[in-house]
Amino acid sequence: MEDNHATPMPRIGDKAPEFKAITTQGPINFPADYSGSWVILFSHPADFTPVCTSEFMTFASMEKQFAEADCKLVGLSVDGLYSHIAWLRTIKEKIEYKGMKNVEVNFPLIEDITMEVARKYGMLQPGESSTKAVRAVFFIDPKGIIRAIIYSPLSMGRNFAELYRALVAMKTADAFSIATPADWQPGDDVIVPTAGSCGVAKERMENKEEMHCYDWFFCTKKLPKETVLKTVLK
Ligand code: BEZ
Numbered sequence: 001m002e003d004n005h006a007t008p009m010p011r012i013g014d015k016a017p018e019f020k021a022i023t024t025q026g027p028i029n030f031p032a033d034y035s036g037s038w039v040i041l042f043s044h045p046a047d048f049t050p051v052c053t054s055e056f057m058t059f060a061s062m063e064k065q066f067a068e069a070d071c072k073l074v075g076l077s078v079d080g081l082y083s084h085i086a087w088l089r090t091i092k093e094k095i096e097y098k099g100m101k102n103v104e105v106n107f108p109l110i111e112d113i114t115m116e117v118a119r120k121y122g123m124l125q126p127g128e129s130s131t132k133a134v135r136a137v138f139f140i141d142p143k144g145i146i147r148a149i150i151y152s153p154l155s156m157g158r159n160f161a162e163l164y165r166a167l168v169a170m171k172t173a174d175a176f177s178i179a180t181p182a183d184w185q186p187g188d189d190v191i192v193p194t195a196g197s198c199g200v201a202k203e204r205m206e207n208k209e210e211m212h213c214y215d216w217f218f219c220t221k222k223l224p225k226e227t228v229l230k231t232v233l234k
Pocket residue numbers: 045046049050051052053132154155
């Protein structure tokens with residue numbers, strides 16, 4: 001389907017596009033209001049829908065965990081403010097799901113009836129839906145730079161443990177100048193930057209004390225879980 005409102009999609013490394021919006025927690029000026037902290041801006045297709053309800057209950061239940069890692073949450077859908085308020089009240093008053101009940105969504109949920117924000121962030125993907133935002137997740141760092149983007153289709157609820165893992169992995173990579181291997185969790189070995197000279201490559205292959213090298217370009221070292229958590233958590 002043709003998209004008549006095509007805007008360039010923000011990319012990793014870009015400054016987070018600015019906007020002002022009305023939310024369930026009052027007006028916000030994004031990303032300026034979040035400067036100095038990490039923030040996750042995420043979209044969902046519609047209020048009063050089952051997958052989104054399961055997602056909001058899960059994310060709201062983890063809000064404290066994200067806050068302890070200095071990360072705030074901001075949601076968005078192209079519904080209006082009163083729909084948002086009614087939906088969040090229903091969640092709190094009526095829905096019990098997987099042991100979660102009385103769940104209060106305390107993070108802001110943006111009303112975006114004009115779709116201005118959804119367009120700016122590439123959340124409208126007409127091949128999937130021209131009237132609803134897809135499930136987009138933007139990780140924005142304390143300097144307002146987009147550091148990771150995850151998109152999912154309407155039918156698939158997101159894995160919020162993975163969003164938390166991604167946040168911790170990025171903060172760990174920043175703090176220790178390392179990279180994290182597949183499926184990394186705090187306490188697992190981390191990847192040291194690849195040797196930039198033949199001398200360093202040789203040294204790494206010969207010195208087996210500090211690092212474990214699978215080959216000269218793929219070396220890991222220990223990074224204890226307590227060290228990671230002390231750094232990543234506020
Ligand atoms: C849902 O959240 O359940 C949903 C929303 C839009 C399309 C399909 C599912």
